[in-house]
Amino acid sequence: VTWTHLSEHLHCWTDTCNVYCITDGDRGLLIDAGSGVVVDHLDELGIKQIDWVLHTHHHRDQCWGTHRVQDIGAKVAVPEHERYLFENAELFWRHKRVYDNYNDRSTFFTVGTNIRVDAELLDYETFKWRDINLDIVPAKGHTHGSSMFVGEIDGCKVAFTGDLMQAGGVLY
DSSP, X not given: OOOEEEETTEEEEESXXXXXXXXXXXXXXXXXXXXXXXXXXXXXXXXXXEEEEEOSOOBHHHHTTHHHHHHTTOEEEEEGXXXXXXXXXXXXXXXXXXXXXXXXXXXXXBOSSOOOOSEEEOTTOEEEETTEEEEEEEOTTSSTTOEEEEEEETTEEEEEOTTSEEGGGEEO
């Protein structure tokens, strides 16, 4: 696996999910963390520090490697309506009903261990990192509290949709 260079400052690592890295000099911001293996390949982009990882939703394919990114100093921001599924994942699993469950919401992909959260991503607010502004847009569907991030990078409008959109542009 190698980086896909989408533009000068936007790169994609294919992992358990697509992990995006926005770069500015030797600093980076990740959208989702996947398995965390991306940490082993940051030097290929000249990245010395990841400042933030922004999560689109709580499913483990997006965030089970978050601890690896935190270990190198990154802060973590998550959708406001899913914060409890990151910080209290272990409590969630202790109380999760796994039989006679008629709730078909996709909560069985919740991460298994707690993840420390440094900031909430509030619906309709803007997350600012260096010269990048990412608008936080609620994207409920794949999960109840999913968010997507919309901004401009290298003169192009981009949207990080998490799992709201699948291959071929199919909406969840």
